Amino acid sequence: xxxxxxxxxxxxxxxxxxxxxxxxxxxxxxxxxxxxxxxxxxxxxxxxxxxxxxxxxxxxxxxxxxxxxxxxxxxxxxxx
Numbered sequence: 001x002x003x004x005x006x007x008x009x010x011x012x013x014x015x016x017x018x019x020x021x022x023x024x025x026x027x028x029x030x031x032x033x034x035x036x037x038x039x040x041x042x043x044x045x046x047x048x049x050x051x052x053x054x055x056x057x058x059x060x061x062x063x064x065x066x067x068x069x070x071x072x073x074x075x076x077x078x079x080x
Contacts, residue, residue, distance in 0.1 A: 006072070007041070008040055008074070009039070009040055009041040009044035009058055010036045010037075010038060010039050010040055010041070010044070010058050010061075011036075011037055011038040011040065012034050012035045012036040012037045012038070013034065013035050013037065014032050014033070014034050014073065014075070015032075015033045015034065015035060015065065016032045016033050020033050022065055022066070022067050023050065023052070023065075027067055028048070028067060030069060030070050030071070031047070031048070031067040031068060031069055031070060032067070032068055032069075032070050032073055033065055033066075033067065034065065034066060034067075034068045034073065035063070035064065035065050035066075036058060036061045036062050036063070036064065036066060037062070037063075038062070039058040039059045039061075039062055040058075041058060042057065042058060042059040043057055043058070043059070044057065044058040045057060045058075046058065046061060046066055046068075047066075047067065047068055047069050047072070048066070048067045050064075050066065
């Protein structure tokens with residue numbers, strides 16, 4: 001059995017605040033609200049697709065907010 005590979009599929013920003021909601025629903029436990037700025041792997045499937053807006057792939061989510069698993073978010077903190 002093969003182990004899963006981890007790769008960077010998108011770049012964006014985390015927008016979580018306490019009690020934050022996504023599309024009028026509470027975020028699932030273990031997820032963050034992120035905005036996608038750049039799709040590095042256009043055909044990567046979102047962890048939680050937005051069926052209402054028909055957004056299932058990373059390329060479709062550019063400029064929107066999506067839920068992303070906290071353990072799959074890698075923060076690059078830069079002090080300006």
